[in-house]
Amino acid sequence: MKRIIVAFVALATLLGVQPLSAAEKRQFKYVDATTLTIVNRAQEGGFLLNRIETEKYPQLPGPSMRALRMSTGLAVVFRTNSRVVSARWTNVPRRYGNNMTPILQRGLDLYVDVEGRWVFAGVGRPSSREDVTKHSYTIVDNMAEGEHLCLLYLPMWSELTSLEIGVEEGASIVAAPSPFKHKVVVVGSSITHGASATRSGMCYVSRLNRSLGVDMPNIGISGRCKLDDYFADIICDTKADAFLFDAFSNPTAEQIDERLYGFVAKIRKAHPETPLIFMQTGARETGNLDLVRHERSTTVREAAARGMAKVCKDFKNVYFINPGLDTGADQDGTIDGAHPSDLGFDRALKIVEPKIRKILKKHGIK
Numbered sequence: 001m002k003r004i005i006v007a008f009v010a011l012a013t014l015l016g017v018q019p020l021s022a023a024e025k026r027q028f029k030y031v032d033a034t035t036l037t038i039v040n041r042a043q044e045g046g047f048l049l050n051r052i053e054t055e056k057y058p059q060l061p062g063p064s065m066r067a068l069r070m071s072t073g074l075a076v077v078f079r080t081n082s083r084v085v086s087a088r089w090t091n092v093p094r095r096y097g098n099n100m101t102p103i104l105q106r107g108l109d110l111y112v113d114v115e116g117r118w119v120f121a122g123v124g125r126p127s128s129r130e131d132v133t134k135h136s137y138t139i140v141d142n143m144a145e146g147e148h149l150c151l152l153y154l155p156m157w158s159e160l161t162s163l164e165i166g167v168e169e170g171a172s173i174v175a176a177p178s179p180f181k182h183k184v185v186v187v188g189s190s191i192t193h194g195a196s197a198t199r200s201g202m203c204y205v206s207r208l209n210r211s212l213g214v215d216m217p218n219i220g221i222s223g224r225c226k227l228d229d230y231f232a233d234i235i236c237d238t239k240a241d242a243f244l245f246d247a248f249s250n251p252t253a254e255q256i257d258e259r260l261y262g263f264v265a266k267i268r269k270a271h272p273e274t275p276l277i278f279m280q281t282g283a284r285e286t287g288n289l290d291l292v293r294h295e296r297s298t299t300v301r302e303a304a305a306r307g308m309a310k311v312c313k314d315f316k317n318v319y320f321i322n323p324g325l326d327t328g329a330d331q332d333g334t335i336d337g338a339h340p341s342d343l344g345f346d347r348a349l350k351i352v353e354p355k356i357r358k359i360l361k362k363h364g365i366k
Contacts, residue, residue: 026084026168027168027169028084028086028166028167028168028169029166029167029168029169029170029171029173030086030088030164030165030166031164031165031166031167031173032162032163032164033049033076033152033163033164033165034048034049034163035175036076036077036078036165036173036174036175036176037076037077037078037175037176037177037178038074038075038076038077039074039075039076039077039151039178039179039180039215040073040074040075040209040215040216040217040218041074041217042185042217042219042234042238043237043238043239047069049071049074049154049159049160049161049162049163050068050069050070050071050159051068051069051070051071051072051073051074051217051218051219052068052219052234052238054068054069056237057230057233057234059229059230059233060230061224061230063221063224064221064224064230066094066159067193067221067222067224068219068221069092069159070155070156070157070158070159071154071155071156071158071159071160072154072155072156072157072193072194072218072220073153073154073156073186073194073200073203073205073206073209073216073217073218073220074153074154075151075152075153075154075206075209076150076151076152076154076163076165077149077150077151077152077175077176077177077178077179078149078150078152078165078173078174078175078176079147079148079149079150079172079173079174079175079176080147080148080150080167080171080172080173080174081145081146081147081148081171081172082143082148082167082168082171082172082173083141083142083143083144083145083168083171084138084140084141084142084143084167084168085110085121085122085138085139085140085143085150085152085165085166085167086136086137086138086139086165086166086167087108087124087135087136087137087139087152087163087164087165087166088134088135088136088137088163088164088166089108089124089134089135089136089160089162089163089164090133090134090135090160090161090162090163091106091126091133091135091155091158091159091160091161092133092158092159092160092161093130093131093133094158094159095130096130096157097157097195099195099196099335099336099339100157100194100195100196100197100335101196101198101199102125102126102128103123103124103125103126103198103199103200104155104156104157104194104196104197104198104199104200104202104203105126105155105156105157105158106126106135106155106157106158107123107124107125107126107135107137107155107199107200108123108124108137108139108152108153108154108155108200109123109124109152109153109199109200109201109202109206110122110123110124110139110140110150110151110152110153111150111151111152111153111201111210112140112143112148112149112150112151113148113149113150113151113179118151118210120201121139121140121143121150122139122140123137123139123199124137124139125137126155139152149176149179150176151179151210152165153199153200153201153206154200155200156193156194156197156200156203157193157194178215179213180209180213180214180215180216181213181214181215182214182215182241182242182360182365182366183214183215183216183217183239183240183241184208184212184214184215184216184240184241184242184243184244184360184365185216185217185219185235185238185240185242185243185244186205186208186216186217186218186219186220186243186244186245186246187219187220187225187231187235187243187244187245187246187247188219188220188221188225188245188246188247188249189220189221189222189223189224189225189246189249189250189281190220190221190222190223190249190250190339191204191220191246191249191325191339191340192204192205192218192219192220192225192246193218193220193221193222194206194218194220195222195335195339196334196335196336196339196340196341197340197341197342197345198341198342202342202345203218203345204325204340204345204348204349205218205220206218207345207349208349208353208356211353212353212356212357212360213366214241214360214365217238217240219231219234219235220246223250224250225246225247225249225250225251226250226251226255226259227247227251227255227256227259227260227263228259229263229266231263232263232266232267235267235270235271236266236267236269236270236271237270240271240274241274241275241360241363241365242274242275242276242277242359242360242363242365243267243271243274243275243276243277244277244279244356245276245277245278245279246279246281246324246325247260247263247278247279247304248278248279248280248281248300248301248303248304249281249282249325251300252296252300253296253299253300253302253303254303256300256303256304256307257303257306257307260304260307260308260311261307261310261311261314264276264311264315264318265315268315268318273316273317274317275317275318275319275359275360275363275365276315276317276318276319277319277321277356277359278304278308278311278318278319278320278321279320279321279322279324279325279352280301280304280305280320280321280322280323280324280325281300281301281304281324281325282323282324282325282326282327282348283297283298283301283326284296284297284337284338285327285331285334285337285338286336286337286338288331288337304322305320305322308320308322317363319359321351321352321355321356323351324348324351324352325340325348325351325352326347326348326351327340327341327343327344327345327347327348328343328344328347333347333348
């Protein structure tokens with residue numbers, strides 16, 4: 001009998017099936033997450049687990065369209081008196097990068113309000129196999145009795161086709177009003193997209209979402225934020241109290257020289273008064289010994305500073321935070337020499353958050 005059990009466990013592991021915990025053997029009542037409150041969504045319309053309705057933008061290149069269908073930055077807000085929260089979800093199959101955790105790529109990240117502060121509660125761990133697209137996990141168990149206000153961040157690098165949240169049989173789960181009054185849309189590169197935080201709630205955008213207490217849609221698209229017209233089109237169509245840009249991590253110095261002014265001019269025409277906050281990109285540690293990479297990083301930062309000096313002079317309510325997304329001089333703040341770890345994001349936020357907060361307060365966003 002013991003050999004049979006061992007063989008069964010080995011087969012389950014091979015097939016990507018995770019053994020059920022005691023909590024997961026219990027009976028749960030599941031509700032469709034789209035019947036609850038979805039926050040950090042850039043625009044109305046379309047499938048609620050996508051960041052925007054991509055069909056509105058036929059000019060989008062295929063990779064950007066697929067990326068914008070990911071649930072990056074989205075979160076579900078709900079109230080429950082259940083002592084346990086579970087979830088089951090399905091994602092579209094895709095290949096994932098090797099500089100990120102599976103929990104960031106296709107898992108869930110739960111925070112609970114404790115006396116006015118968002119406290120980490122647990123994660124929804126996906127299957128360890130990339131070809132498995134259906135996942136189920138008990139995120140937190142044994143919470144104190146009473147009602148809990150929950151904020152559940154969705155996967156940063158996956159497109160979801162379904163998400164259900166489970167609570168104990170007999171417990172309640174209801175949509176809660178958004179706890180965020182103002183809306184600041186963040187546009188950027190893979191760093192904004194979340195690479196390489198450990199989980200969704202640790203990306204700098206998600207951390208600002210909680211610490212500033214504002215709705216923060218994430219329009220980060222890995223490798224493709226190069227001041228293109230289609231990015232400007234999306235921003236022009238999006239209503240927000242302010243826009244925050246990580247716009248200099250992907251383009252070359254030549255692209256910044258050629259595109260930045262027109263990019264800002266187009267957005268300013270659609271949003272005449274809305275604050276536009278640009279952050280300088282950080283120096284790349286990949287250029288420590290690689291002279292070509294070092295030169296590229298240097299010329300990009302110089303082009304950004306040069307272009308923003310003219311933009312800030314010619315347009316009202318445009319700001320440049322420099323230094324910006326820096327991860328520290330000791331070279332311990334990235335996963336791969338370019339993408340911040342949790343430590344790198346923490347260091348970058350210590351630089352930019354006070355400045356962002358000051359600008360937003362100036363415009364009554366607090």
